[in-house]
Amino acid sequence: MSKEALERLQRKFPQEVVGTHSMHGDETAIVDRRGLITVCTWLKESPDMDFSMLSDLTAVDYLGMKPQVRVASPGAEKLRTDGKAPRFEVVYHLTSLKHGWRLRLKVPVDLEDLTVPSVVSLWKSANWMEREVWDMYGIRFDGHPDLRRILLYEEFVGHPLRKDYPMRKRQPLIPMKNPDA
Amino acid sequence: MSTHAAHDDKTWEKESEDDFIRPEHEADLAGDLHTKHMEINMGPSHPATHGTVKIKVELDGETVVKSDTLVGYLHRGFEKSCENVTWTQCFPYTDRLNYVSPLMNNVTFALAVEKLLGLGPKLSDRVKYLRVIASEISRITDHLTCSAAQAMELGGLTGFFWLIQARERLWDRVEELCGARMTTTWTRIGGASNDAPEGWKERVLETLDLTMKMVEDLEGITKRNRIFVDRMMNVGTITAEEAVNWGWTGPCLRATGVPYDVRKASPYLVYDRLQFEVPVGQRGDSYDRFLCRLEEIRQSRRIIQQCFEQMPAKGAMLVDDPAVALPGKNNVYYSIEGLISHFKIIMEGIHVPPGEAYAYTEAANGELGFYLVSDGGGRAWKARCRPPCFIHTATLDTLMKGRMLADLVPIFDSINMIGGECDR
Numbered sequence: 361m362s363k364e365a366l367e368r369l370q371r372k373f374p375q376e377v378v379g380t381h382s383m384h385g386d387e388t389a390i391v392d393r394r395g396l397i398t399v400c401t402w403l404k405e406s407p408d409m410d411f412s413m414l415s416d417l418t419a420v421d422y423l424g425m426k427p428q429v430r431v432a433s434p435g436a437e438k439l440r441t442d443g444k445a446p447r448f449e450v451v452y453h454l455t456s457l458k459h460g461w462r463l464r465l466k467v468p469v470d471l472e473d474l475t476v477p478s479v480v481s482l483w484k485s486a487n488w489m490e491r492e493v494w495d496m497y498g499i500r501f502d503g504h505p506d507l508r509r510i511l512l513y514e515e516f517v518g519h520p521l522r523k524d525y526p527m528r529k530r531q532p533l534i535p536m537k538n539p540d541a
Numbered sequence: 542m543s544t545h546a547a548h549d550d551k552t553w554e555k556e557s558e559d560d561f562i563r564p565e566h567e568a569d570l571a572g573d574l575h576t577k578h579m580e581i582n583m584g585p586s587h588p589a590t591h592g593t594v595k596i597k598v599e600l601d602g603e604t605v606v607k608s609d610t611l612v613g614y615l616h617r618g619f620e621k622s623c624e625n626v627t628w629t630q631c632f633p634y635t636d637r638l639n640y641v642s643p644l645m646n647n648v649t650f651a652l653a654v655e656k657l658l659g660l661g662p663k664l665s666d667r668v669k670y671l672r673v674i675a676s677e678i679s680r681i682t683d684h685l686t687c688s689a690a691q692a693m694e695l696g697g698l699t700g701f702f703w704l705i706q707a708r709e710r711l712w713d714r715v716e717e718l719c720g721a722r723m724t725t726t727w728t729r730i731g732g733a734s735n736d737a738p739e740g741w742k743e744r745v746l747e748t749l750d751l752t753m754k755m756v757e758d759l760e761g762i763t764k765r766n767r768i769f770v771d772r773m774m775n776v777g778t779i780t781a782e783e784a785v786n787w788g789w790t791g792p793c794l795r796a797t798g799v800p801y802d803v804r805k806a807s808p809y810l811v812y813d814r815l816q817f818e819v820p821v822g823q824r825g826d827s828y829d830r831f832l833c834r835l836e837e838i839r840q841s842r843r844i845i846q847q848c849f850e851q852m853p854a855k856g857a858m859l860v861d862d863p864a865v866a867l868p869g870k871n872n873v874y875y876s877i878e879g880l881i882s883h884f885k886i887i888m889e890g891i892h893v894p895p896g897e898a899y900a901y902t903e904a905a906n907g908e909l910g911f912y913l914v915s916d917g918g919g920r921a922w923k924a925r926c927r928p929p930c931f932i933h934t935a936t937l938d939t940l941m942k943g944r945m946l947a948d949l950v951p952i953f954d955s956i957n958m959i960g961g962e963c964d965r
Binding site for chain 2: 413415418420422430460462485487496510521527
């Protein structure tokens, strides 16, 4: 049903959308992060699309996944010169209440430059979810008003949902906070 | 204080009326009141914030100037844990997300894995109906808890006892279904662990009648109660556009007048065969959210009654697919193939084809979604839970701005933040 939305998006932004798939009925577009804000603004503001809700925002770390099983990122390898798909992907789930459409955007990013433009100015729901992605994956969001950790505490070392963060890693004890200070 | 302390009772008596306002007091009254903003920590353990959350409020007198909601006290690494166990072993973790309606989390996670496996059409009708019944019972228990807490925190402890009594009875029915009140772990990939016991239908319907009586009683003492209405109506108001922009779903969104319900918009399981209405509010305030929840309890009861009427009397509890379903015990103990199959499913997990899927359902709080990525192995590469109340709680600071401190309680309650789901 959301096929039409994906086709329109592809027609409108042939440069920014580097790949698409419709696995299990979930229409997905892989978007170059340089065009993310343009694409999102159009998706939200254009009355033909009207993706008024950002349902979910998360990230995936593909470190160590074999390229032949990474089937859900077609075209991501175009974003790098060496032909490998970038390690991380920020995943956006958009909903258009008017048309009943769902669309998934995926923005591949690499460890060397882990920043993605923030979409808080478009959807306020991105505020906490971007903070969570920063907390868990260490991906920075350019233009976020208040990029702090959210589920973990400030003194936490590392980003636990990265694949190279060990399952049973211990964190150093932190000094007791002085309430009078 | 210090001026008073300097005088003992005797000197105080001697003073005349003219002396009553002393020069230093006069100076205070004529000039500006030396007020400054006060910062108060509410929580992480506070009787009015059921759930471990800390709200740092900056107060000007009793008015909230700014607030900062700090969540994460119940964070236990849901996603990391799920990535390190087999797909089936994730179910106990999902129980602990929204622990007031655990069956819904079970069902949604099962639907997400089944979407990746393409198992949906193979499920038997009986399992589908049972899953809907389980979900709707959970929706009722969730709404009962939220409404009960709302009544209690605004002073109506009696209403709390009524609804919690009804919830206990419903949880007894849940226990009859799967052996536990809260840590249900009832669904399996491709079905459910067991069928409903004998006589369950009658007991569920009977309990629902009791629940409706309790709900009516609560309505009697709250709906037109001056204190309750004054503290709920036009408190925590949000417009429909704002709510959508903040990602609101569920009864909170519907209270603003947006009739969005996943069960209607993109029906899953057997919701397309059932008749029910989607109650909507007008003002988008705490009071409308309260009323929407109570009305949804009625609709859920309707759904359960229809399910029992339509449900086939028999049906397989698990799909007939040796790659997904555990073989029968007889097979495991007396045949080598059965033993190997059992061993591989338990030790390696169900092999889910590589890919990604996002499955979402209408949970009690709103849209509950699971975004799963598989690399073809027995474990999730990524298991993201889209928690409705985390997204609602993000709005709290905006709703609180400019309100009185006492308004925090009804606003926070009507958002229905559940620590297990919010912090994961």
